[in-house]
Amino acid sequence: MPDQPPYLAVADQLRQRLTNGEWSPGARLPSRAALADEYGVGDNVVRRAQELLITQGLLEGRAGSGTYVAEPRERLRMVRSWSRDDRDGSPFRADMAGLGKRGTWEHRTEAKVPAPPEIAARLGIAEGDPCVRTAYEFLADGKPVQLSTSWEPYALTAGTLVVLPEGGPYAGHGVIKRMASIDVTVSRAVEQPEPRPATAEEATLLGVQKGALVTAIQRTYFAQDGRPVETADIVVPAAHCEIVYEIPINEA
Known part of the structure; x- marks a missing residue:
């Protein structure tokens, strides 16, 4: 089987850190550049990982501000x-x-x-x-x-x-x-x-x-x-x- 795409691997690690409570709801995540340096990948890989977690409701992007942990939100x-x-x-x-x-x-x-x-x-x-x-x-x-x-x-x-x-x-x-x-x-x-x-x-x-x-x-x-x-x-x-x-x- 082919290796997992890098952005999925990064998304899995970010998801685990969210589950472990490393960042609380409403907290701002480190910059993409910082996360890219930490995981040894390009900024674009981190961007795709964050976009995936946003679509899953775990993160939310704010224009010009950064990426944040999504607050629990009822439908x-x-x-x-x-x-x-x-x-x-x-x-x-x-x-x-x-x-x-x-x-x-x-x-x-x-x-x-x-x-x-x-x-x-x-x-x-x-x-x-x-x-x-x-x-x-x-x-x-x-x-x-x-x-x-x-x-x-x-x-x-x-x-x-x-x-x-x-x-x-x-x-x-x-x-x-x-x-x-x-x-x-x-x-x-x-x-x-x-x-x-x-x-x-x-x-x-x-x-x-x-x-x-x-x-x-x-x-x-x-x-x-x-x-x-x-x-x-x-x-x-x-x-x-x-x-x-x-x-x-x-x-x-």
């Missing part, structure tokens, strides 16, 4: 539910509270962003029509658990108090409540989940390895007259979250 239950979207306040914050965690988010909004072709098709507008785009990073107890990029037609909310999703009196209340304030009734949502590898940017924001499995959800809200009023691309790391759909049953 969160993310509930996708129409009935939950209809309540006051933030469904995400309420869901996290139900898990005993503090749900917060960071956001960045840009107004009058030209709609790219795919977004224009999803919103039923012309390519290049202005939109309000908001990028979100959702956190549970300060740890990233979900990303979302939302697009709304600027013509729909321009001149109203809800033109900025995170500004004004309805900030943080979600699409349904915000649209209701301008007499637009959201009647349904369509979601399309699909597994795929994380991009480099997503991996950095979510604290996972590039290429780690995520669930990408394409969601669009529709008004009673059939108009799309918002569409979003939601990204959830599969290793840290499980997605559950809650479907209400209407009795005849």
Whole structure:
């Protein structure tokens, strides 16, 4: 049988040191150069070994900072539910509270962003029509658990108090409540989940390895007259979250 590749041998030794408690959770590992010198291998071998342990959830990489021992992390239950979207306040914050965690988010909004072709098709507008785009990073107890990029037609909310999703009196209340304030009734949502590898940017924001499995959800809200009023691309790391759909049953 062929000899074990060097990076696997290094990964085995690092894994044993983690098991023995040489480095505690949250501790920063020695630099790659130091580990390469210790094991008599190249930096690239150490990098591949660390990447393997990151995918196994034992280590985590932090851009510009180094490699750390991963903190024990439970897999969160993310509930996708129409009935939950209809309540006051933030469904995400309420869901996290139900898990005993503090749900917060960071956001960045840009107004009058030209709609790219795919977004224009999803919103039923012309390519290049202005939109309000908001990028979100959702956190549970300060740890990233979900990303979302939302697009709304600027013509729909321009001149109203809800033109900025995170500004004004309805900030943080979600699409349904915000649209209701301008007499637009959201009647349904369509979601399309699909597994795929994380991009480099997503991996950095979510604290996972590039290429780690995520669930990408394409969601669009529709008004009673059939108009799309918002569409979003939601990204959830599969290793840290499980997605559950809650479907209400209407009795005849």
